[in-house]
Amino acid sequence: MISDKTIGRLSLYRRLLNGLEQSGQATVFSHEVASMAGVTAAQVRRDVMSIGFSGSPAKGYGVSELAEAISTVLYRGTTQTGALIGVGNLGRALLAYFVGRHPKLSIRAAFDRDPAKTNRVINGCRCYPNNQLAEVVRTEGIQVGVITVPAGEAQSAANDLCQAGILGLLNFAPVRLWVPAHVYVEDLDVSQSLERVAYFAGQRAADKEVTK
Amino acid sequence: MISDKTIGRLSLYRRLLNGLEQSGQATVFSHEVASMAGVTAAQVRRDVMSIGFSGSPAKGYGVSELAEAISTVLYRGTTQTGALIGVGNLGRALLAYFVGRHPKLSIRAAFDRDPAKTNRVINGCRCYPNNQLAEVVRTEGIQVGVITVPAGEAQSAANDLCQAGILGLLNFAPVRLWVPAHVYVEDLDVSQSLERVAYFAGQRAADKEVTK
DNA sequence: GCCTGTGAAGCTATTCACAGCT
DNA sequence: AGCTGTGAATAGCTTCACAGGC
Numbered sequence: 001m002i003s004d005k006t007i008g009r010l011s012l013y014r015r016l017l018n019g020l021e022q023s024g025q026a027t028v029f030s031h032e033v034a035s036m037a038g039v040t041a042a043q044v045r046r047d048v049m050s051i052g053f054s055g056s057p058a059k060g061y062g063v064s065e066l067a068e069a070i071s072t073v074l075y076r077g078t079t080q081t082g083a084l085i086g087v088g089n090l091g092r093a094l095l096a097y098f099v100g101r102h103p104k105l106s107i108r109a110a111f112d113r114d115p116a117k118t119n120r121v122i123n124g125c126r127c128y129p130n131n132q133l134a135e136v137v138r139t140e141g142i143q144v145g146v147i148t149v150p151a152g153e154a155q156s157a158a159n160d161l162c163q164a165g166i167l168g169l170l171n172f173a174p175v176r177l178w179v180p181a182h183v184y185v186e187d188l189d190v191s192q193s194l195e196r197v198a199y200f201a202g203q204r205a206a207d208k209e210v211t212k
Numbered sequence: 213m214i215s216d217k218t219i220g221r222l223s224l225y226r227r228l229l230n231g232l233e234q235s236g237q238a239t240v241f242s243h244e245v246a247s248m249a250g251v252t253a254a255q256v257r258r259d260v261m262s263i264g265f266s267g268s269p270a271k272g273y274g275v276s277e278l279a280e281a282i283s284t285v286l287y288r289g290t291t292q293t294g295a296l297i298g299v300g301n302l303g304r305a306l307l308a309y310f311v312g313r314h315p316k317l318s319i320r321a322a323f324d325r326d327p328a329k330t331n332r333v334i335n336g337c338r339c340y341p342n343n344q345l346a347e348v349v350r351t352e353g354i355q356v357g358v359i360t361v362p363a364g365e366a367q368s369a370a371n372d373l374c375q376a377g378i379l380g381l382l383n384f385a386p387v388r389l390w391v392p393a394h395v396y397v398e399d400l401d402v403s404q405s406l407e408r409v410a411y412f413a414g415q416r417a418a419d420k421e422v423t424k
Numbered sequence: 425g426c427c428t429g430t431g432a433a434g435c436t437a438t439t440c441a442c443a444g445c446t
Numbered sequence: 447a448g449c450t451g452t453g454a455a456t457a458g459c460t461t462c463a464c465a466g467g468c
């Protein structure tokens with residue numbers, strides 16, 4: 001019912017609101033959030049509307065109330081749990097970034113097929129060998145998988161995770177994953193983003209030449 | 213003229229075509245590319261049309277010809293150069309991922325303000341102190357910046373890069389950057405993606421409960 | 425028969441614009 | 447006066463569907 005784009009923006013708003021909360025601001029107008037998030041005020045109001053939250057024309061939105069309302073939608077009152085597979089450079093970077101930082105979204109386990117990396121704690125996260133995946137996913141009740149293995153192993157990692165009962169995947173490998181229809185997949189393709197930036201940067205450079 | 217979404221897909225098609233080339237396949241139909249890329253065949257044909265390339269109804273598209281045509285659009289015949297700022301976990305992961313891998317898109321320099329990380333080669337990339345940024349960007353003719361510093365330093369890093377004359381930014385920090393209008397910015401917000409996956413995974417789980 | 429190229433239709437997402445409130 | 451909430455309009459993107467070709 002709520003679109004993926006809206007969910008993404010709500011996640012961003014929530015982080016921004018947490019910042020405002022920290023700084024002691026009690027209420028906020030749609031155009032203030034909009035400017036921080038880089039979207040229009042109308043967009044913010046629509047997104048807020050989509051979760052059934054209301055502000056007041058006089059005061060705007062209550063900062064903590066709105067943050068709380070977004071949290072309720074995003075996490076449904078429970079803490080979501082995740083696992084990461086592939087403890088290479090990127091995997092470790094993500095563990096360092098996430099572990100312990102997010103109260104409602106916790107990476108509970110990491111997996112790797114390299115025995116040198118398993119059975120110890122890396123960046124605050126317990127690391128298991130791949131063959132314990134199904135068991136750990138079940139006992140920890142993990143719903144989300146983060147795939148940071150090389151491209152050639154990604155499909156097999158996805159298979160294992162889906163088999164284990166995972167319902168959502170965040171995939172950093174530059175390959176299309178084939179998964180059961182009930183599993184949600186989001187691809188985060190860094191090469192693609194970088195190539196896009198290079199293209200539009202080059203375009204700007206070409207425009208400059210022309211305008212000269 | 214070509215939309216950012218189309219550019220992203222073209223980048224993906226090019227990688228897929230390179231794979232086919234490797235395996236010796238000479239021609240390919242739109243529906244084959246579509247299935248590999250996870251889009252519709254009509255979408256592929258539109259995207260190909262947007263760069264003015266043509267296939268034949270009998271044989272489909274020439275694999276290397278199409279790959280070449282996409283490269284020409286994306287890189288304009290020159291090699292695009294980039295610099296990365298922030299040699300932490302994530303920065304190193306990206307250096308390991310990109311350096312030397314991509315013939316037309318080369319990360320030429322990394323920057324960090326920590327003296328322990330500078331004036332040496334990290335994952336194949338020369339690492340300079342921040343105060344040499346302007347000079348190196350100029351001498352290497354760098355057009356694209358990749359920001360992997362902590363959120364609090366991102367705006368200042370962006371300022372330095374824009375000042376130095378960069379035209380495109382790939383930003384991993386979860387903050388909105390304010391840059392001159394002629395600079396293209398793409399944000400890659402990992403938290404946002406993960407929260408989105410968690411949301412839709414949770415949704416699927418809830419659906420299951422209901423259908424039970 | 426099965427493909428490409430493409431006008432036209434259909435969808436989705438965003439923005440406009442204004443009524444209603446304080 | 448300046449805000450929110452929202453129907454209506456717009457813009458942008460994707461898919462349909464079919465003419466034309468081998």
